[in-house]
Amino acid sequence: MATSHPARDTACSSVGYRREKLLQLGQWPWPRNYLGALVQNATQLGAVVIGFDMVFAEEDRLSPHKVSETVTNLSPKAVEELNALPSFDAVFAKYLAQSRTVLGIAVSPTKSDVNNFGLNRIATVATLGEDPNPYLRNFPGLIGNLEILDEAASGRGMISLDQGFDASSGVCRSPMLSITGLSQR
Numbered sequence: 001m002a003t004s005h006p007a008r009d010t011a012c013s014s015v016g017y018r019r020e021k022l023l024q025l026g027q028w029p030w031p032r033n034y035l036g037a038l039v040q041n042a043t044q045l046g047a048v049v050i051g052f053d054m055v056f057a058e059e060d061r062l063s064p065h066k067v068s069e070t071v072t073n074l075s076p077k078a079v080e081e082l083n084a085l086p087s088f089d090a091v092f093a094k095y096l097a098q099s100r101t102v103l104g105i106a107v108s109p110t111k112s113d114v115n116n117f118g119l120n121r122i123a124t125v126a127t128l129g130e131d132p133n134p135y136l137r138n139f140p141g142l143i144g145n146l147e148i149l150d151e152a153a154s155g156r157g158m159i160s161l162d163q164g165f166d167a168s169s170g171v172c173r174s175p176m177l178s179i180t181g182l183s184q185r
Helices: 019-025 032-044 064-070 076-084 088-097 147-152
Strands: 050-052 101-108 141-143 155-158 164-166 171-173
Touching: 032 050, 032 088, 064 076, 088 147, 101 147
Parallel strands: 050 101, 101 155
Antiparallel strands: 101 141, 164 171
């Protein structure tokens, strides 16, 4: 899928697609089996770590079993055949598990968006001295990834919705740590 040039001796690389390939892949969001192929290709090309700055909180609506639920007038045989295929989330999870991949998680400013998926796998922070919680932004909860994907990933990284931009200096600030209502004890 991606341009197949060996990774250079750099600290960070990004995957690029040619215009023709983007037209072939179609509109975003791509089915997660495509993302699985991207992870597989990047791993085979030597990617040490792959990061997704997005959250996969819902099932892939393009998975075969989802298609059988939404497309009307399918024959019973077609529905049976679609339902027998693996979900695209399962395909994506297989490739995540074979690589070192970090998925995004996000804190939510409202309780209505919270799913708290993967909360049990969030790293804890040890502190010395004064309690830092009064200085951290507290959010009602977490928006995490589907269980099958969260378990397969090597880690998670916070995508902060709590960013500040200082126009005078051109500096974008993002918190290194946040707490959720559930993480307070």
